[in-house]
Amino acid sequence: MSAPSSIDWQQRARQLTVDVRPIIDGERVDVRIDGRGDMHGGERGEVGEGRFDSVNPHDGRVVASLASCGEADVDAAVLSARRTFEQGTWSRISAHERSRTLLRFADEIERHQEELALLDSLEMGMPISSALPDVALAARIVRSTAERLDKLSEQVLPSAAHTLALNLRVPHGVVAAITPWNFPLYVALGKIVPALGMGNSVVLKPSEIASLSCLRLGDLAMAAGLPAGALNVLPGLGRETGRLLALHNDVDCLSFTGSTTTGRVLMQYAGQSNLKALLLECGGKSPQLVFDDLGDLDAVAESLVQGFVWNCGQVCVAGTRILVTRALYAPLLQRLSALVESQRGGDPLQPSTVLGPLANRVQLERVGAMVDAARRDGATIVAGGARDTAAGGCHYRPTLIADLPHAHVFMQEEIFGPVAGILPFDGVEQALQLANDSRYGLSATLWTRDVALAHGLVRRVRGGPVTVNAVASPGPGHVSGSSVEPAGASGFGAEGGTAGLMAYTRAKSVHYRLG
Structure with missing residues (x-):
């Protein structure tokens, strides 16, 4: 369901009030501070002991003040x-x-x-x-x-x-x-x-x-x-x-x-x-493996970008390690560069906006610091690599980085932003070795039309859900009855x-x- 264009979401936000009190034993109860929140409050103010502000990351306005x-x-x-x-x-x-x-x-x-x-x-x-x-x-x-x-x-x-x-x-x-x-x-x-x-x-x-x-x-x-x-x-x-x-x-x-x-x-x-x-x-640092039997590279490039840009990259299963067979590396990199550069953030309450901000200033600074560190270590910033000053707030431009060794922290640690690294591989075994060369084991995505190849890899690649030829979902609910369990530093259960x-x-x- 897309956002109805006839709804004035800004007006809805101004009119909305919420009860911020906890629910205990079936009732709202008071906790230390007044339990009513003003959804359209002013600029962010000081937060007292035992309370915290919820802040809109697009414009910095206080959404509500809550008791801890x-x-x-x-x-x-x-x-x-x-x-x-x-x-x-x-x-x-x-x-x-x-x-x-x-x-x-x-x-x-x-x-x-x-x-x-x-x-x-x-x-x-x-x-x-x-x-x-x-x-x-x-x-x-x-x-x-x-x-x-x-x-x-x-x-x-x-x-x-x-x-x-x-x-x-x-x-x-x-x-x-x-x-x-x-x-x-x-x-x-x-x-x-x-x-x-x-x-x-x-x-x-x-x-x-x-x-x-x-x-x-x-x-x-x-x-x-x-x-x-x-x-x-x-x-x-x-x-x-x-x-x-x-x-x-x-x-x-x-x-x-x-x-x-x-x-x-x-x-x-x-x-x-x-x-x-x-x-x-x-956490997760999920790989997307791209093999050489694909037909429509433009469509694959679109999906690869969505795999790490969706929800501004704040997705546990985001495919932030793009591993590409060497024969397709150059043509795919060219397509990815253009697509990533075309992504622009906007007001989340505008129905036409598809890319919102990072959730808060802490996350914005973390993403920027990780990209800056990669740049200092010799990475090529293929696209993006900076805050989205036109959108303001906590917006960060989608970023693709190349020419880093797979052992670099940028390729190994979860960043939780619209950023990804890309590397070529030579052969199926090296692809699998790179995919599994991570302390995490949350999910993986395979891009191939070879069903036998895909079926042979799904049991060998580390990850709870393994998706073939589609963008990974943040949970198992997209297929009724499917169950997932992470591995390694991604947890258990x-x-x-x-x-x-x-x-x-x-x-x-x-x-x-x-x-």
């Missing part, structure tokens, strides 16, 4: 989640009943699609033309997940006469979800819906950069009939609210999407507390499909002696 939930708030939310779980008002009802509630939740998301898309666009700069289909896809994933719940089965095991042996899956209990800012609503739903679907209670801590659509999700879940305490939403800073959740001894499972650095810290917190189960989707549901449960065996 502290220890008392985290304890109250976890207690509410635990109480609801133990009472069984959600955990012990049938899968069919949970499915019906989550289907109503999908209905609510679809009814509020424009509001939710606007919130993500204002907070992290996603163009409204992308945010609307993002919300629509998220609602479809909620629906497909809900429809899967009452199709799951458990195992009856072979056993001796007069005995019955079963393998069951039971919910963890209280699940904490810490979610990122790049796809605020989409990623949050990818965690809370499978967790809820399997009978857990959830405490959601969205990124402080983009919290508002997740807070609205809490309202919509209550409107759909989710019992109080089954979903609690706590805005807050990662170093405070996130840390408290990760260290909490009454959180049974923690699901996180974000940087590898933070993922390592969360593993330590799990060990320091109650050895809670962990699901981590962390399944997402999507049946395996993603099972990740929010633990195994239990039961043995009966009959008669």
Whole structure:
């Protein structure tokens, strides 16, 4: 769904007000500061102790000011989640009943699609033309997940006469979800819906950069009939609210999407507390492998650019290592250069805009510093390589870099911006060696018309999802039922499909002696 050109999104933004208070035990509660947000506030002001501003990265205006939930708030939310779980008002009802509630939740998301898309666009700069289909896809994933719940089965095991042996899956209990800012609503739903679907209670801590659509999700879940305490939403800073959740001894499972650095810290917190189960989707440096049997190089070039420019490159599976067979390297590089140079950022609230800003000043400075370091080390800036001063704000021009060794930090580390490096390879084995020469293992993309070649490589290349002849998606939901699991420094734990549901449960065996 593209952004309707008849809607004045700027006017919608000026008229929009939000409730920024956390949701605990089914209610909005006050936390230290006034809980009303003015969506069209003034320029960024000072942030006091225990609060933070959400800032529009396109124009620098304050979207809302929020309280950072502290220890008392985290304890109250976890207690509410635990109480609801133990009472069984959600955990012990049938899968069919949970499915019906989550289907109503999908209905609510679809009814509020424009509001939710606007919130993500204002907070992290996603163009409204992308945010609307993002919300629509998220609602479809909620629906497909809900429809899967009452199709799951458990195992009856072979056993001796007069005995019955079963393998069951039971919910963890209280699940904490810490979610990122790049796809605020989409990623949050990818965690809370499978967790809820399997009978857990959830405490959601969205990124402080983009919290508002997740807070609205809490309202919509209550409107759909989710019992109080089954979903609690706590805005807050990662170093405070996130840390408290990760260290909490009454959180049974923690699901996180974000940087590898933070993922390592969360593993330590799990060990320091109650050895809670962990699901981590962390960084990536995904390769795109281009082989020599392709026909339409112009179309391939378009897709390669979209693979690292989409959402301003703020995509965990962005194909930022472009590895090209040497025979095609020169002609493809020429096409890529022209395409990358033609990309221009604009106002995310204009329906014609397809490239928005980076999410904040910190990210803008990081991307610029990585490109500058590559330039100093002798890289060729094929296209871009600077801030987009015409668009202003946190906009950075899409950038393609060549002539760096594969071991260079630019080719090895996740940058999370619209930047990519390109290298030639000689032969299939070298292509595979370069693709797997990374501490990450999140995803990979293969460009070839040779089905046998592709099928032979998909099991050898490191990555959860492997996409052939298409731009990689940020999650498994684009194909109903598909499951992915990262490798290496990209984390661990399944997402999507049946395996993603099972990740929010633990195994239990039961043995009966009959008669």
